[in-house]
Amino acid sequence: MKSTFIAPAIGAGLLMHISFSALADSRFSQPLWQLKQFDQPESVVADPDSQWLYVSNINGAPTELNGKGYISQVSKTGKQLTRHWLTGLDAPKGLAISEGKLYAADMQTLHVISLSTGSHLQSYTLPDARMLNDVTAGPDGSIYVSDMLGGGVYRLRDNRLSLWITPESIPHPNGLLWEKDHLLIAGWGKDMQADFTTGTPGSLYRVSPEDKALKPLSTGYQLGNLDGVVRHNNALYISDWISGELYQLGDNQRRKVLSTQPGLADIGADSGTLYAPMMMDNTLVAWQLP
Numbered sequence: 001m002k003s004t005f006i007a008p009a010i011g012a013g014l015l016m017h018i019s020f021s022a023l024a025d026s027r028f029s030q031p032l033w034q035l036k037q038f039d040q041p042e043s044v045v046a047d048p049d050s051q052w053l054y055v056s057n058i059n060g061a062p063t064e065l066n067g068k069g070y071i072s073q074v075s076k077t078g079k080q081l082t083r084h085w086l087t088g089l090d091a092p093k094g095l096a097i098s099e100g101k102l103y104a105a106d107m108q109t110l111h112v113i114s115l116s117t118g119s120h121l122q123s124y125t126l127p128d129a130r131m132l133n134d135v136t137a138g139p140d141g142s143i144y145v146s147d148m149l150g151g152g153v154y155r156l157r158d159n160r161l162s163l164w165i166t167p168e169s170i171p172h173p174n175g176l177l178w179e180k181d182h183l184l185i186a187g188w189g190k191d192m193q194a195d196f197t198t199g200t201p202g203s204l205y206r207v208s209p210e211d212k213a214l215k216p217l218s219t220g221y222q223l224g225n226l227d228g229v230v231r232h233n234n235a236l237y238i239s240d241w242i243s244g245e246l247y248q249l250g251d252n253q254r255r256k257v258l259s260t261q262p263g264l265a266d267i268g269a270d271s272g273t274l275y276a277p278m279m280m281d282n283t284l285v286a287w288q289l290p
Contacts, residue, residue, distance in 0.1 A: 046270030094134035
């Protein structure tokens with residue numbers, strides 16, 4: 001079943017018609033594996049140079065500074081788990097890997113962790129940030145971090161973490177993905193309420209580092225309360241935390257390929273496998289991508 005969706009075309013003042021598939025993809029009917037030994041898993045990232053996944057566990061209220069947050073290490077087959085690989089965090093969320101280091105967003109702090117030793121290397125604190133959320137790495141080694149509650153995107157470059165995109169440009173950014181020569185930002189939406197629902201659904205934006213202008217992708221326009229974003233082959237996959245739905249964007253189409261429970265958080269992908277942290281169910285699920 002398909003319906004027509006109308007959204008702004010990228011780089012043009014015209015409207016284009018996007019095919020929208022409203023039914024879940026049957027190929028997601030059976031997961032490869034799932035583990036339920038987590039405490040509010042929010043983000044998962046795959047190490048491209050090893051067999052390991054890393055999972056952030058909030059372990060408390062999303063904004064609570066309780067020192068109980070931690071990171072788990074899981075094999076990509078789901079058969080090995082070091083539940084408390086790194087402890088002593090507050091409410092860790094987004095993760096990224098670059099040059100042998102794991103970067104973890106933890107409220108007002110960005111942590112840098114050695115993958116080889118599991119030791120804490122450095123921290124960067126932003127007193128004005130409200131809830132640092134997702135993290136991604138650029139090709140030059142720069143690290144980008146979104147602030148979902150405070151708005152804007154920060155950049156770590158030359159050992160300095162500073163505001164890169166203002167909160168006025170994007171009030172509630174969540175998922176980040178650097179690919180090729182641009183940054184993708186998955187927005188949560190506008191007019192956020194106390195329960196994290198929004199008056200306007202979030203959109204997926206492309207940002208050029210030259211002008212930092214946010215341009216909505218037509219297939220990702222007002223899509224939902226967007227969390228994680230990954231690429232597999234010629235398609236993007238985006239999770240909607242509030243609805244628990246997974247969308248596939250590609251070939252001028254957006255398709256709902258999976259319907260789960262609320263709490264489908266910051267997804268990760270590696271070698272044709274999608275890893276999905278189900279934050280409200282304390283579960284990590286692996287799916288084979290089409």
